[in-house]
Amino acid sequence: MFTSLLENVVQTRPLVHCITNYVSANDCANLLLALGASPIMADAPSEVEEITSHAKALVLNMGTLSETKLTSMLLAGQKANQLGIPVILDPVGVGASHFRKQAAHQLLSTIHFSVIRGNASEIETLLTDKSISIGIDVASPKTVTPYTIQGILQLATALSHKTRSIIAVSGKTDLVTNGYMTYAVFNGHSDLTRITGTGCMLTSLIGAYCGANPSQLLEATVAAVGTVGISSEFAHQKCELLQGGTGTFRTLLLDAVSLITPIQLQGGLHYEIYT
Amino acid sequence: MFTSLLENVVQTRPLVHCITNYVSANDCANLLLALGASPIMADAPSEVEEITSHAKALVLNMGTLSETKLTSMLLAGQKANQLGIPVILDPVGVGASHFRKQAAHQLLSTIHFSVIRGNASEIETLLTDKSISIGIDVASPKTVTPYTIQGILQLATALSHKTRSIIAVSGKTDLVTNGYMTYAVFNGHSDLTRITGTGCMLTSLIGAYCGANPSQLLEATVAAVGTVGISSEFAHQKCELLQGGTGTFRTLLLDAVSLITPIQLQGGLHYEIYT
Amino acid sequence: MFTSLLENVVQTRPLVHCITNYVSANDCANLLLALGASPIMADAPSEVEEITSHAKALVLNMGTLSETKLTSMLLAGQKANQLGIPVILDPVGVGASHFRKQAAHQLLSTIHFSVIRGNASEIETLLTDKSISIGIDVASPKTVTPYTIQGILQLATALSHKTRSIIAVSGKTDLVTNGYMTYAVFNGHSDLTRITGTGCMLTSLIGAYCGANPSQLLEATVAAVGTVGISSEFAHQKCELLQGGTGTFRTLLLDAVSLITPIQLQGGLHYEIYT
Numbered sequence: 001m002f003t004s005l006l007e008n009v010v011q012t013r014p015l016v017h018c019i020t021n022y023v024s025a026n027d028c029a030n031l032l033l034a035l036g037a038s039p040i041m042a043d044a045p046s047e048v049e050e051i052t053s054h055a056k057a058l059v060l061n062m063g064t065l066s067e068t069k070l071t072s073m074l075l076a077g078q079k080a081n082q083l084g085i086p087v088i089l090d091p092v093g094v095g096a097s098h099f100r101k102q103a104a105h106q107l108l109s110t111i112h113f114s115v116i117r118g119n120a121s122e123i124e125t126l127l128t129d130k131s132i133s134i135g136i137d138v139a140s141p142k143t144v145t146p147y148t149i150q151g152i153l154q155l156a157t158a159l160s161h162k163t164r165s166i167i168a169v170s171g172k173t174d175l176v177t178n179g180y181m182t183y184a185v186f187n188g189h190s191d192l193t194r195i196t197g198t199g200c201m202l203t204s205l206i207g208a209y210c211g212a213n214p215s216q217l218l219e220a221t222v223a224a225v226g227t228v229g230i231s232s233e234f235a236h237q238k239c240e241l242l243q244g245g246t247g248t249f250r251t252l253l254l255d256a257v258s259l260i261t262p263i264q265l266q267g268g269l270h271y272e273i274y275t
Numbered sequence: 276m277f278t279s280l281l282e283n284v285v286q287t288r289p290l291v292h293c294i295t296n297y298v299s300a301n302d303c304a305n306l307l308l309a310l311g312a313s314p315i316m317a318d319a320p321s322e323v324e325e326i327t328s329h330a331k332a333l334v335l336n337m338g339t340l341s342e343t344k345l346t347s348m349l350l351a352g353q354k355a356n357q358l359g360i361p362v363i364l365d366p367v368g369v370g371a372s373h374f375r376k377q378a379a380h381q382l383l384s385t386i387h388f389s390v391i392r393g394n395a396s397e398i399e400t401l402l403t404d405k406s407i408s409i410g411i412d413v414a415s416p417k418t419v420t421p422y423t424i425q426g427i428l429q430l431a432t433a434l435s436h437k438t439r440s441i442i443a444v445s446g447k448t449d450l451v452t453n454g455y456m457t458y459a460v461f462n463g464h465s466d467l468t469r470i471t472g473t474g475c476m477l478t479s480l481i482g483a484y485c486g487a488n489p490s491q492l493l494e495a496t497v498a499a500v501g502t503v504g505i506s507s508e509f510a511h512q513k514c515e516l517l518q519g520g521t522g523t524f525r526t527l528l529l530d531a532v533s534l535i536t537p538i539q540l541q542g543g544l545h546y547e548i549y550t
Numbered sequence: 551m552f553t554s555l556l557e558n559v560v561q562t563r564p565l566v567h568c569i570t571n572y573v574s575a576n577d578c579a580n581l582l583l584a585l586g587a588s589p590i591m592a593d594a595p596s597e598v599e600e601i602t603s604h605a606k607a608l609v610l611n612m613g614t615l616s617e618t619k620l621t622s623m624l625l626a627g628q629k630a631n632q633l634g635i636p637v638i639l640d641p642v643g644v645g646a647s648h649f650r651k652q653a654a655h656q657l658l659s660t661i662h663f664s665v666i667r668g669n670a671s672e673i674e675t676l677l678t679d680k681s682i683s684i685g686i687d688v689a690s691p692k693t694v695t696p697y698t699i700q701g702i703l704q705l706a707t708a709l710s711h712k713t714r715s716i717i718a719v720s721g722k723t724d725l726v727t728n729g730y731m732t733y734a735v736f737n738g739h740s741d742l743t744r745i746t747g748t749g750c751m752l753t754s755l756i757g758a759y760c761g762a763n764p765s766q767l768l769e770a771t772v773a774a775v776g777t778v779g780i781s782s783e784f785a786h787q788k789c790e791l792l793q794g795g796t797g798t799f800r801t802l803l804l805d806a807v808s809l810i811t812p813i814q815l816q817g818g819l820h821y822e823i824y825t
Contacts, residue, residue, distance in 0.1 A: 022297040022572040023579050023591050025339075029298050029471035034521045039471065040368065041298050044341045047372035054371065066594045066618075068341075093590065096604065097597035194808065196579035196589065246584045247804030254522030258469065297572040304573050304746035309796045314746065315643065316573050319616045322647035329646065343616075529797030533744065 002269055003262040005213050005223040010036040014056035014211030018204060019043045019073050021063025021092065024197025027254075028061075028204040034258035035227065037208035043069050048076040056211030058085055060107065061200055062100055063092035070103050077111030086114035086210040086217060089165075090203035094118070094132075095125040105132045108163060114210055115221050117168040117203045120147040120155065127159045149173055153182060153274070166221050168206065170199055174225045176218065182274040183222045187229025189236040195250045202228045205257075223265065230268040231256035277544055278537040280488050280498040285311040289331035289486030293479060294318045294348050296338030296367065299472025302529075303336075303479040309533035310502065312483035318344050323351040331486030333360055335382065336475055337375055338367035345378050352386035361389035361485040361492060364440075365478035369393070369407075370400040380407045383438060389485055390496050392443040392478045395422040395430065402434045424448055428457060428549070441496050443481065445474055449500045451493065458497045461545040462504025464511040470525045477503045480532075498540065505543040506531035552819055553812040555763050555773040560586040564606035564761030568754060569593045569623050571613030571642065574747025577804075578611075578754040584808035585777065587758035593619050598626040606761030608635055610657065611750055612650055613642035620653050627661035636664035636760040636767060639715075640753035644668070644682075645675040655682045658713060664760055665771050667718040667753045670697040670705065677709045699723055703732060703824070716771050718756065720749055724775045726768065733772045736820040737779025739786040745800045752778045755807075773815065780818040781806035 015038045018028055025041050032039040042051045045068065052058050058080040060073045080087045089107065094100045104126060107113075116126070126132060153175055156167040160179030169175045174185040192198040205227055209220035235252035242248055290313045293303055300316050307314040317326045320343065327333050333355040335348045355362045364382065369375045379401060382388075391401070401407055428450055431442040435454030444450045449460040467473040480502055484495035510527035517523055565588045568578055575591050582589040592601045595618065602608050608630040610623045630637045639657065644650045654676060657663075666676070676682055703725055706717040710729030719725045724735040742748040755777055759770035785802035792798055 021591070023575045025298045026301060026471060026576060030521065030525065033469055033471055040371065041296070041339055042368075042371070043339060044374060046342065047340075047374035050372040050374070064591055064593060065597075067596065093592075096590065096592070097600040099594060099597035099600070194583055196576060196583055245805030245808035246580065247801040247808070250580065250804070251522040251526055251801055254525070255520030258520035258522070300573045301576060301746060305796065305800065308744055308746055315646065316571070316614055317643075317646070318614060319649060321617065322615075322649035325647040325649070526797040526801055529800070530795030533795035533797070 001219060002223050002226065003266045005209055005216065005220055006262040006265050008212040009208050012212045013038050014208055015040060015054060016057045016059060016204065016207040016211055017042065017052050017055035017076065018059045018061065018207070019048065019069060019076060020059065020061035020200065023063060024200040027197045027201055030254055031201045031257055032204050032208055034254055035205055035208050037211070043072045045072045045075060048072040049079040052076040052079045052085065053083060055085060057207040058087045059090070059204055059207040060087065061090040061092055061203060062094060062103060063200065065100060065103055070106065073107060074110055077107065081112050086214055087111055088203055088207050088210065089113045089116045090200060091116065091118050091122045091126055092200065094122050098131060101129055101131045108132070113163060113165045114217050115166045115168060115206050116159070116163065117170065117206055119170050119199065120152045123159055123167060123169050124155050127155055127162065153177070166218055168221050168225060170202065174229065176222050176225060178218050180275065181218065184272045184274060185222060185225045185229060186270040187226055187233060187268065189232040191236050191246070191249050192232045194246045198228070222271065226265060226269040227257060227260060230265060231260055276494060277498050277501065278541045280484055280491065280495055281537040281540050283487040284483050287487045288313050289483055290315060290329060291332045291334060291479065291482040291486055292317065292327050292330035292351065293334045293336065293482070294323065294344060294351060295334065295336035295475065298338060299475040302472045303476055305529055306476045306532055307479050307483055309529055310480055310483050312486070318347045320347045320350060323347040324354040327351040327354045327360065328358060330360060332482040333362045334365070334479055334482040335362065336365040336367055336478060337369060337378060338475065340375060340378055345381065348382060349385055352382065356387050361489055362386055363478055363482050363485065364388045364391045365475060366391065366393050366397045366401055367475065369397050373406060376404055376406045383407070388438060388440045389492050390441045390443060390481050391434070391438065392445065392481055394445050394474065395427045398434055398442060398444050399430050402430055402437065428452070441493055443496050443500060445477065449504065451497050451500055453493050455550065456493065457549040459547045459549065460497060460500050460504060462501055462508060462543065464507040466511050466521070466524050467507045469521045473503070497546065501540060501544040502532060502535060505540060506535055551769060552773050552776065553816045555759055555766065555770055556812040556815050558762040559758050562762045563588050564758055565590060565604060566607045566609060566754065566757040566761055567592065567602050567605035567626065568609045568611065569598065569619060569626060570609065570611035570750065573613060574750040577747045577751055580804055581751045581807055582754050582758055584804055585755055585758055587761070593622045595622045595625060598622040599629040602626040602629045602635065603633060605635060607757040608637045609640070609754055609757040610637065611640040611642060611753060612644060612653060613750060615650060615653055620656065623657060624660055627657065631662055636764055637661055638753055638757050638760065639663045639666045640750060641666065641668050641672045641676055642750065644672050648681060651679055651681045658682070663713060663715045664767050665716045665718060665756050666709070666713065667720065667756060669720050669749065670702045673709055673717060673719050674705050677705055677712065703727070716768055718771050718775060720752065724779065726771050726775060728768050730825065731768065732824040734822045734824060735772060735775045735779060737776055737783060737818065739782040741786050741796070741799050742782050744796045748778070772821065776815060776819040777807060777810060780815060781810055
């Protein structure tokens with residue numbers, strides 16, 4: 001199954017419109033190209049709707065957010081919803097400021113997201129922060145850090161029900177849930193936390209996979225998570241052989257995404273399904 | 276001849292002012308330094324005219340365009356024209372939105388560009404799009420994609436006559452024309468299309484070569500095209516030996532530009548002249 | 551001594567808030583992570599004060615400056631001063647425009663900086679430019695380029711007295727002075743000047759070291775200068791073995807910062823103290 005999801009990316013080369021931060025924009029563009037997709041980064045309010053209308057997926061990333069970029073996200077997201085194009089949200093550092101919480105509130109109130117990807121803390125903030133307060137007010141599960149896998153699954157499931165989005169939570173084990181069925185993905189090397197923007201890059205690849213596989217969004221998201229996870233394992237192995245540091249790992253991660261084959265993805269993916 | 280064009284860059288270290296996108300700004304700065312030029316990226320309307328007045332060339336790149344950046348481009352471009360400094364345009368994705376088309380119209384109506392560099396589709400949009408409509412209204416040649424080399428040459432020649440600019444068209448064969456004399460450059464590896472910003476990087480290097488060789492703009496542009504083309508060939512060869520992917524290729528491309536010698540440029544350049 | 555300064559970074563993983571340029575933001579984030587610190591890049595006026603209040607250090611970098619970013623710098627800097635968080639200034643290209651000079655005037659009049667890092671020309675501009683004119687009007691030392699080490703030391707000492715900041719001047723020999731005691735650091739390879747943003751990266755690392763060692767700001771700044779210097783020497787050596795160019799050097803510099811140990815820092819640091 002995962003074989004064909006990657007093949008569809010390579011064959012259709014989906015255009016992925018990213019409204020994203022300037023820290024990892026270059027890495028996201030390069031990773032999208034490496035996978036076989038076509039990136040377009042554009043964030044002026046004057047043009048985002050038109051750009052989105054050409055695209056197969058829209059990725060909204062809250063890093064280095066500004067008022068203007070938020071305006072563009074709202075415009076592009078509504079256009080994508082009208083056109084039925086998958087929209088992916090990366091709520092980067094949403095707990096770090098009231099500005100980001102209010103932005104998240106506006107985004108989640110205005111746009112339906114196909115997928116929301118973050119770490120456990122970002123997902124918890126989206127679910128439980130009073131200033132975000134989206135959807136019906138259900139009793140939220142209580143978690144305490146350090147997060148347990150069960151605690152994270154409860155958070156993700158609750159957020160999925162509230163937003164009707166697929167929720168992908170990055171961590172030692174990655175979880176991808178549509179609120180009813182959950183994939184736990186065990187791939188990935190901790191070196192991913194030692195370079196900037198690997199979360200953003202993953203979110204971009206979710207855009208590529210969803211854009212190329214709009215009728216299989218849950219599995220497409222798992223395929224993106226697996227692609228980054230497996231690629232980080234390849235990169236780590238080669239990096240050790242070369243006695244490299246985080247610079248070499250970064251280069252090799254991009255290499256690995258550009259070289260991964262559908263069969264390697266299918267064979268390397270290590271997951272369980274919870275229902 | 277090309278030998279001395281590169282020697283002039285290395286000896287004069289021209290300051291190249293880039294008003295550019297945030298996706299490839301780092302790559303452009305590194306490539307300019309690799310060649311021996313000095314980059315300065317600055318895009319605030321409050322300062323761009325002054326920055327331009329210190330520079331030997333001005334590069335305007337329409338990626339991640341904003342209203343403010345457009346204002347800066349218009350200010351800097353007019354200043355550069357007053358001072359006789361070469362101005363280079365990269366109409367990134369000009370066909371993607373009305374905003375970019377209108378921006379192109381304003382830029383081309385206000386500023387004389389020494390060189391315009393794009394792919395065939397961008398060059399065709401500049402020439403034929405009704406909302407851009409620059410210069411005298413001549414009958415435009417009709418092309419249909421896939422572009423033929425003859426079709427691209429017709430487009431480039433017509434745009435050159437309209438804008439009185441040198442037109443550089445990137446593709447499998449690169450064309451550089453002043454409307455009367457055309458260089459077809461056969462260097463370059465397709466790996467260039469698998470990393471982001473290689474077009475932007477080339478446009479930056481055109482700025483460096485033109486800044487250092489203001490009386491030989493046509494050949495300076497060809498030298499830049501050749502530098503990126505030959506460097507991509509070196510990078511591809513070494514990348515294959517190392518069994519690398521697009522991350523390694525990206526690193527090796529920067530390496531190759533930093534290591535290319537005037538003799539390698541002259542000897543490696545593979546071109547024909549059409550008159 | 552320097553051993554413990556690096557150990558403190560690794561153990562406390564200080565959050566460093568950077569309001570910085572989009573050219574080197576990715577490199578700065580990656581270098582901070584490589585050292586063991588946590589970067590956050592955020593520059594919207596709506597959120598910078600709150601972000602700074604979570605951080606252990608604030609880095610203000612004047613590259614690709616805009617009016618909005620200047621507003622954010624003023625807000626964040628004042629908040630950091632209130633909270634007693636070290637603030638570091640990188641006056642990138644301050645001599646290049648009146649806009650930057652006026653911005654420097656506003657920043658230096660409003661915010662107390664723990665450390666200011668620049669090259670000799672930037673430090674001289676801060677001290678002597680009439681439109682910046684900060685603090686009491688003392689007779690400034692006169693220097694003529696090419697700068698001598700004695701001339702630079704005079705400039706740095708005078709600026710330190712005026713601003714009550716530690717001044718770090720990058721060059722063939724790096725100087726770090728608190729106005730009374732000066733470290734001359736002899737590490738570093740000239741390859742650092744062939745890639746973009748190495749000054750910005752160093753300033754970011756000063757933020758990390760100062761954030762983790764707020765009671766030893768002078769030595770923390772020296773440790774940052776030494777870390778980049780020693781890492782560049784490692785990177786250069788390995789780059790020569792690999793016959794690499796500036797792309798490989800860039801990757802290896804990040805590698806070296808991610809691999810440097812407290813003992814290597816202490817042992818590799820080559821300095822003299824002037825009092």
